[in-house]
Amino acid sequence: MSNKCLLIVAHVPSPNTQQLCNAVAQGARHEDISGIDLVVRTPFEAGPEDVLAADAIILGTTENLGYMSGALKDFFDRIYYPCLEKKQGLPYGLYIRAGHDGTGTRRAVETIITGLRWKAVQEEPLICRGAYDEAFLNQCEELGLLMAAGLEAGVF
Template sequence: MKRLLIVAHAPSPNTQKLLDAVLAGARSPEIDGVEVTAMTPFEAGPEAVRAAGAVILGTTENLGYMSGALKDFFDRTYYAVLEETQGLPYALWIRAGHDGTGTRRAVESIATGLRWKAVQEPLICRGPFDEDFVGQCEELGTLVAAGLEAGIF
């Protein structure tokens, strides 16, 4: 059984809707053979990352940067998984009140240092909350889980 780890900070009802959509997509009935685990950045640690076949990261944009919770996750796991998870497929979604570029740059910089492999462009949900974000997040979850199941990455 392949494992998809979702590490997301969802501090508001709207960001929780986005996380729920990613989970719904990843757990689509058409996808078999992928175990989906969702954790907050405070719950996730090196063991969860090592066990994952792919990771989806989710964060809010906070002052032009990733959430402190996601930064804490990276601070606690980076060196513990650095040598063991090179090439780990990952995807990213950002709930950005502004443009999300600083947040994207920060996460991509850390992922590059870990030598993780982005499997698609980051999904940046910009501006005021839009219900279209929900469908985009669901599609992200489905695509990553289906790619993991099919062995594409």
């Protein structure tokens, strides 16, 4: 049986957001998880071929003026039509680094994902609100572990 592919597409414009992405990847690479190929890309690097090869995806974005990062929006613009019919039901997780409340960012991402017909694996996205907190790292690591474990177990 071949490995399943977990794709992380995260906007990392600062050392703190890079740490969050690294924590998600660390969770996905947990020593108890096997059979998962992890691919980590920025929204600028990722393209339709990455999404088409993925069995699940984790999206990471900053809150920019109450919206997702322009980089993530650009990623969606480039992958939307090439992936629309081929990746319906793709399991996804979402984390947002929000200086405020993240509500507009969440709504913007979920609107596009609704169109893509991807399936959320969390009831609520992970929103890392307010001033940077080291606790965000554990939350991000848990998200990566959840996604990888669920993918490994065939839950999604």
